[in-house]
Amino acid sequence: MKILKYITFTFFSSLLVVSCGGGSDNENPVDPVVPTVIDPDAASLVFPEDNTECNEGVINTNDETKSTVTFQWSASENTDSYEIKIKNLETGSITTATSTTIQKEVSINRGTPYEWYVISIANGTSSTASSETWTFYNQGQGIENYAPFPAVAISPQRGSTISSANATITLEWSTSDVDDDIVSYEVLFDTTETTVTSLGSTTESSIDVSVSAETTYYWKVITTDSFDNTSTSELFEFRVE
Missing domain, CATH: 2.60.40.10 (Immunoglobulins)
Structure with a gap:
């Protein structure tokens, strides 16, 4: 009986050593699973x-x-x-x-x-x-007519660089008015940030201008409505190669 008990103890001791030994030293460690974070969508x-x-x-x-x-x-x-x-x-x-x-x-x-x-x-x-x-x-107190929203540059895009293949390009912008009574646009266009040179007024939302190569241009738009309310856009700039 003593021999049997000894053999039984040795057998289970061997199992314990094998199960707790961690296996071979040559086994590669398993990397932890890292959850993937999905990029957010845009709100409306x-x-x-x-x-x-x-x-x-x-x-x-x-x-x-x-x-x-x-x-x-x-x-x-x-x-x-x-x-x-x-x-x-x-x-x-x-x-x-x-x-x-x-x-x-x-x-x-x-x-x-x-x-x-x-x-x-x-x-x-x-x-x-x-x-x-x-x-x-x-909304403001006592306002019967609102000034137009400041114009936004469409082309050339702000900060863009364009080809000098053509000596004439088209400045294009967009704007809107709560009262829907815009009557004209005045375009200021220059090679300096002061932008004091006026190209005159137009009822269109675009105007052709002459440009030269290797030059940076600055422009802004003054929008006027039927009540003589005005808004001035931010300063836009682009470079001609």
Whole structure:
């Protein structure tokens, strides 16, 4: 009986050594499984609507020059949070807000044109996605007619370099007006950032200009409506090879 007990103990001891020994030293370690983070999709803007007057803001009781507007957008896939960018088109200043929902209350100036867009953010990746950019006027006290939105360059694109194959190119822009009463555009075009040379006024949203090779050009557009309200675009620039 002692011999049998000894053999049994030796057998199970051997099993224990084999099971706990970790196998051969030549086996490769297994890499841990790292979950894949999917890049976020772009959100779709809802409110304030594009090229409209926003009249749903709540006037601030401590500062009647401002009102609180609830910005809204649709949920985007693979997104954990959102960053809202709101640009004052008169001053160029940008307000940034964040939200984990699909809306955000932000206090902004009344009687002022703005543009806004939303950036979708996902945890675990540096990739983001941006929505379209919309413009709107935040309603102001006693305003019966709003100035046009500042023009946006279409061609040449801002900061672009173009070929010098042609001595004449076309400057093209776009703009809009809540009241839909734009009557003219004045184009300033120059080789310096002061851009004081006027090409005159036009009712079209494009104009032909003469250019030279190896030169950088600057231009802006002044838009006028039927009430003589005006808006001046940002300074656009391009280079001719």
